[in-house]
Amino acid sequence: MANSLLFQNRAIISFAEMNRKQGNMMVAITLLSVTVFIILGLVGRRLLFVFERTRTQKRLSNWGIEAEAVLLNLQKTGVYVNNLLQVKLQMQVYVRTGRNFVAEVNQVISYADLSQLRIGGPLMVKYNPANTKEVMVVFRKK
Numbered sequence: 703m704a705n706s707l708l709f710q711n712r713a714i715i716s717f718a719e720m721n722r723k724q725g726n727m728m729v730a731i732t733l734l735s736v737t738v739f740i741i742l743g744l745v746g747r748r749l750l751f752v753f754e755r756t757r758t759q760k761r762l763s764n765w766g767i768e769a770e771a772v773l774l775n776l777q778k779t780g781v782y783v784n785n786l787l788q789v790k791l792q793m794q795v796y797v798r799t800g801r802n803f804v805a806e807v808n809q810v811i812s813y814a815d816l817s818q819l820r821i822g823g824p825l826m827v828k829y830n831p832a833n834t835k836e837v838m839v840v841f842r843k844k
Contacts, residue, residue: 766828805837
């Protein structure tokens with residue numbers, strides 16, 4: 703009888719311990735799932751931003767209106783993409799029809815293209831007349 707009670711007590715203790723371990727495991731799995739979800743959300747959002755910018759630049763390359771501009775300001779953003787520098791350009795765009803406008807754009811450029819840029823100097827750009835925030839600098843290859 704004593705052995706039977708001892709066995710039952712051990713069974714109850716081991717069952718309780720097993721439940722506690724399963725509870726800890728469920729908490730760990732939940733925390734891991736939430737962490738993975740957050741990381742994927744942040745990375746996915748960044749990838750969407752990059753793909754959208756690439757798509758906009760392709761659309762501007764094909765369908766954008768070409769215009770002259772004057773570079774007003776140039777800032778390095780500190781971001782590098784494939785060892786190419788991203789810069790923030792502010793420019794006055796002179797359109798053939800309609801109103802001139804000031805545009806700001808972040809663009810990844812090579813160091814050779816960077817050497818061509820001078821504040822107050824002329825630029826060729828392509829822009830979307832329906833959305834003048836969509837502008838890209840067009841560099842002529844020499």
